[in-house]
Amino acid sequence: MGIEAELNIGKPLDPGHELALSVLLTREHLTRLLDERVFKPAGLTDQQFNVLRILKGGPAEGYTIGEVRRRVISRSADVPRLVDRLVGIGLVARQANPRDRRSCHVVLTPAGEASQAEVAPAHAAFLRELEGLLSAEDRVLLVALLDQLRVGIRGLGEPEGGA
Amino acid sequence: MGIEAELNIGKPLDPGHELALSVLLTREHLTRLLDERVFKPAGLTDQQFNVLRILKGGPAEGYTIGEVRRRVISRSADVPRLVDRLVGIGLVARQANPRDRRSCHVVLTPAGEASQAEVAPAHAAFLRELEGLLSAEDRVLLVALLDQLRVGIRGLGEPEGGA
DNA sequence: TCAAAAAAGATGTGACAACACTTTTTTGGG
DNA sequence: CCCAAAAAAGTGTTGTCACATCTTTTTTGA
Numbered sequence: 001m002g003i004e005a006e007l008n009i010g011k012p013l014d015p016g017h018e019l020a021l022s023v024l025l026t027r028e029h030l031t032r033l034l035d036e037r038v039f040k041p042a043g044l045t046d047q048q049f050n051v052l053r054i055l056k057g058g059p060a061e062g063y064t065i066g067e068v069r070r071r072v073i074s075r076s077a078d079v080p081r082l083v084d085r086l087v088g089i090g091l092v093a094r095q096a097n098p099r100d101r102r103s104c105h106v107v108l109t110p111a112g113e114a115s116q117a118e119v120a121p122a123h124a125a126f127l128r129e130l131e132g133l134l135s136a137e138d139r140v141l142l143v144a145l146l147d148q149l150r151v152g153i154r155g156l157g158e159p160e161g162g163a
Numbered sequence: 164m165g166i167e168a169e170l171n172i173g174k175p176l177d178p179g180h181e182l183a184l185s186v187l188l189t190r191e192h193l194t195r196l197l198d199e200r201v202f203k204p205a206g207l208t209d210q211q212f213n214v215l216r217i218l219k220g221g222p223a224e225g226y227t228i229g230e231v232r233r234r235v236i237s238r239s240a241d242v243p244r245l246v247d248r249l250v251g252i253g254l255v256a257r258q259a260n261p262r263d264r265r266s267c268h269v270v271l272t273p274a275g276e277a278s279q280a281e282v283a284p285a286h287a288a289f290l291r292e293l294e295g296l297l298s299a300e301d302r303v304l305l306v307a308l309l310d311q312l313r314v315g316i317r318g319l320g321e322p323e324g325g326a
Numbered sequence: 327t328c329a330a331a332a333a334a335g336a337t338g339t340g341a342c343a344a345c346a347c348t349t350t351t352t353t354g355g356g
Numbered sequence: 357c358c359c360a361a362a363a364a365a366g367t368g369t370t371g372t373c374a375c376a377t378c379t380t381t382t383t384t385g386a
Contacts, residue, residue, distance in 0.1 A: 008234050016290030022309040027190035029316045071171050102334045102381045127179030133315030142308040146185040152296030153192045265351045265364045
């Protein structure tokens with residue numbers, strides 16, 4: 001289904017608008033289904049899962065808040081309070097950092113490990129389903145085009161000429 | 164730049180994960196720059212602008228809340244309160260609907276028209292810049308691939324076999 | 327050695343999302 | 357005509373997101 005039909009837009013869109021809406025709408029469908037299938041059944045939000053996943057893949061001593069921030073998808077995520085909430089439900093813990101008392105290390109608790117281990121299979125299964133929606137060739141092409149678009153967008157955001 | 168580098172991920176990702184992160188991250192960059200360039204200077208949020216744009220493109224008598232909901236990108240948007248806030252800042256108005264007194268029509272106020280007219284050029288200019296980031300061929304291809312992915316995702320969400 | 331700058335988090339506030347619930351109106355069967 | 361069911365929107369609440377600002381600690385350099 002084209003975008004115009006999905007959003008009940010009568011007129012044809014200009015190319016840039018169509019491109020932008022394609023990205024936004026695809027993300028919308030993707031996160032909706034991910035929430036419904038994977039995150040909500042586990043009682044987590046997507047961002048919470050993302051933090052657990054990051055910590056799971058990180059070093060045993062954990063990451064500082066800033067290191068987590070550099071690894072989350074949303075650059076503007078409010079990581080301190082995201083961690084607050086995860087501490088509140090017992091999935092992660094803050095550990096004082098003796099080397100720099102401004103920062104702390106965030107680590108998974110045993111409950112956090114368990115939660116991660118519980119969700120990970122559903123997450124991986126979903127991503128395999130997603131992968132199966134396109135041919136390998138199309139998927140590689142799509143990823144490359146999105147990469148190209150992202151690089152271009154970053155360029156628009158930083159029009160600071162060289163030299 | 165690849166996704167692994169951008170998110171500081173050491174290991175290569177599996178294909179489905181790479182695809183999902185590509186979509187999420189591209190949307191993130193896009194909305195960030197749109198906010199910064201277009202919406203924030205006008206004192207609007209993306210959703211507020213979206214409603215103004217929908218009303219601008221709609222009939223003179225406006226749309227009901229339900230009709231707006233069917234046209235916003237985010238299916239789960241809390242449209243009544245989104246409209247509340249727009250009424251609060253004077254950009255739209257509710258008009259009683261004599262044909263069905265449960266519902267009302269939402270219309271742009273003169274201030275809303277003015278706000279829309281003020282933001283629209285920056286929005287259009289941004290979308291033209293976006294369009295210029297890819298060749299026409301690549302753009303058409305990207306839109307088609309995203310369409311295909313969206314259709315597939317919708318299929319995953321509604322596995323109600325026919326008959 | 328000390329004051330300014332920078333870095334890392336924490337916090338205040340407003341906007342948004344999700345869920346359930348209420349009110350009002352329309353609709354259709356008896 | 358009357359009443360139950362459905363539809364449309366508003367409301368209440370809680371939790372989350374996001375931006376801007378503030379506090380604490382560390383670094384830097386005269």
